Amino acid sequence: MTTHLLRGASPLGGAATDVLLADGRVAALGADARSGADAGTVTVDADGLVLLPGLVDLHTHLREPGREDAETVRSGTRAAAAGGFTAVHAMANTSPVADTAGVVEQVWRLGRDAGWVDVFPVGAVSVGLAGTQLAELGAMAHSAARVRVFSDDGQCVHDPVLMRRALEYVKAFDGVIAQHAQEPRLTVGAQMHEGAVSAEVGLAGWPAVAEEAIIARDVLLAEHVGSRLHVCHLSTAGSVEIVRWAKARGIAVTAEVTPHHLLLTDELARTYDPLYKVNPPLRTAEDVEALREALADGTIDIVATDHAPHTREDKDCEWAAAAFGMTGLETALPIVATTLVETGRMTWADVARVLSSAPARIGRVDTGPTPQGRPVAVGEPANLTLVDPAARWTVEPRQLRSASTNTPYGGRELSGRVVATFLRGRPTVLDGAPVDTDLDGTDPR
Numbered sequence: 232m233t234t235h236l237l238r239g240a241s242p243l244g245g246a247a248t249d250v251l252l253a254d255g256r257v258a259a260l261g262a263d264a265r266s267g268a269d270a271g272t273v274t275v276d277a278d279g280l281v282l283l284p285g286l287v288d289l290h291t292h293l294r295e296p297g298r299e300d301a302e303t304v305r306s307g308t309r310a311a312a313a314g315g316f317t318a319v320h321a322m323a324n325t326s327p328v329a330d331t332a333g334v335v336e337q338v339w340r341l342g343r344d345a346g347w348v349d350v351f352p353v354g355a356v357s358v359g360l361a362g363t364q365l366a367e368l369g370a371m372a373h374s375a376a377r378v379r380v381f382s383d384d385g386q387c388v389h390d391p392v393l394m395r396r397a398l399e400y401v402k403a404f405d406g407v408i409a410q411h412a413q414e415p416r417l418t419v420g421a422q423m424h425e426g427a428v429s430a431e432v433g434l435a436g437w438p439a440v441a442e443e444a445i446i447a448r449d450v451l452l453a454e455h456v457g458s459r460l461h462v463c464h465l466s467t468a469g470s471v472e473i474v475r476w477a478k479a480r481g482i483a484v485t486a487e488v489t490p491h492h493l494l495l496t497d498e499l500a501r502t503y504d505p506l507y508k509v510n511p512p513l514r515t516a517e518d519v520e521a522l523r524e525a526l527a528d529g530t531i532d533i534v535a536t537d538h539a540p541h542t543r544e545d546k547d548c549e550w551a552a553a554a555f556g557m558t559g560l561e562t563a564l565p566i567v568a569t570t571l572v573e574t575g576r577m578t579w580a581d582v583a584r585v586l587s588s589a590p591a592r593i594g595r596v597d598t599g600p601t602p603q604g605r606p607v608a609v610g611e612p613a614n615l616t617l618v619d620p621a622a623r624w625t626v627e628p629r630q631l632r633s634a635s636t637n638t639p640y641g642g643r644e645l646s647g648r649v650v651a652t653f654l655r656g657r658p659t660v661l662d663g664a665p666v667d668t669d670l671d672g673t674d675p676r
């Protein structure tokens with residue numbers, strides 16, 4: 232395998248050094264890296280670039296099997312690599328649902344064959360996401376896909392008995408239940424955040440309490456059974472308060488926030504453009520500020536994209552008829568850089584934590600056959616991302632690599648750009664573009 236020398240890279244934004252990648256690992260740093268290079272080594276000019284551990288997404292919708300018109304494992308993971316990711320967890324709301332060992336193994340194999348990032352399938356909690364009968368959690372955990380994260384995402388596990396059983400069951404293999412916190416009876420027909428804007432624009436509201444009531448119940452359930460709970464996409468200031476309380480009490484809860492909930496507000500619903508329709512909904516500026524603060528102070532553990540690609544037919548229609556969701560893999564890091572690093576509230580080391588080491592740890596993929604989210608250190612797998620922190624760029628939806636174009640950021644200027652991504656020492660992205668020819672040369676679109 233070709234060796235690479237990253238010249239003048241700044242690991243986690245620290246002092247510049249040279250980094251040698253050989254045999255899939257970080258082989259040497261500094262002067263040792265230079266002396267370890269040989270005639271066949273490819274040099275990458277990393278002057279002024281921040282070197283991060285490869286990003287790990289705990290919440291990606293890849294749509295395969297079933298909705299390959301919106302995204303395939305191949306197209307979604309290529310977009311992920313372009314966004315600096317070396318691993319994604321693929322959500323279970325596919326068709327068929329990933330609720331058996333067979334389906335999770337299929338998704339895992341598709342990911343391995345595509346070769347862009349490691350794909351770790353998420354298993355459904357309930358059969359068919361129907362919320363009534365526990366899925367084959369053990370069979371999925373012991374399959375080749377080694378599932379550790381279970382979620383009915385898109386649906387809430389609203390039955391407290393089922394949730395309790397799921398929390399108890401996954402303890403046997405150190406799994407975690409990732410809850411989509413949405414009380415269904417409080418959100419029947421809901422279209423957007425319930426508040427002043429929903430009243431003005433006349434769309435059915437989705438109260439903050441519908442999220443907060445489930446989180447409050449679930450942290451208490453997790454405490455009661457002594458199991459791990461992960462809360463997906465926190466969107467309200469009240470949710471932050473509950474998670475803060477639960478952590479102070481020693482409950483084993485972790486939480487994520489999406490890039491869009493760190494940046495966008497319900498004011499955008501005034502456009503009636505379904506690009507801004509998402510589950511959970513965009514909230515108020517006060518909620519956005521509480522989420523930023525909670526990410527910076529560690530109450531929220533990670534940023535997860537909730538990349539939710541949808542076809543033009545499913546998004547280019549009137550608001551009430553449109554699907555919930557927005558793409559996010561290629562804009563996640565720049566949004567964190569723009570909202571939190573550029574403003575001095577987080578360092579690049581913090582970014583490495585919230586977008587790599589912490590999600591890998593929660594998903595239990597920091598160990599095992601293909602460890603992710605490891606430190607940038609000699610001997611560790613060379614899953615790495617080079618970022619230009621000074622780059623400013625304007626999002627052009629057609630230039631993004633997802634098979635779907637439902638990004639809410641078109642025309643928006645962001646800071647920070649992924650220049651290169653390495654998966655076990657092999658470049659998947661160079662000069663900001665996916666390295667198609669090193670793989671099998673096919674363009675998924």
Ligand SMILES: NC(=O)N[C@@H](CC(=O)O)C(=O)O
Nearest residue numbers: 292384385509510539555556
């Ligand atoms: N996050 C979203 O808005 N959409 C998700 C599922 C969901 O509804 O949570 C999707 O799969 O499209």
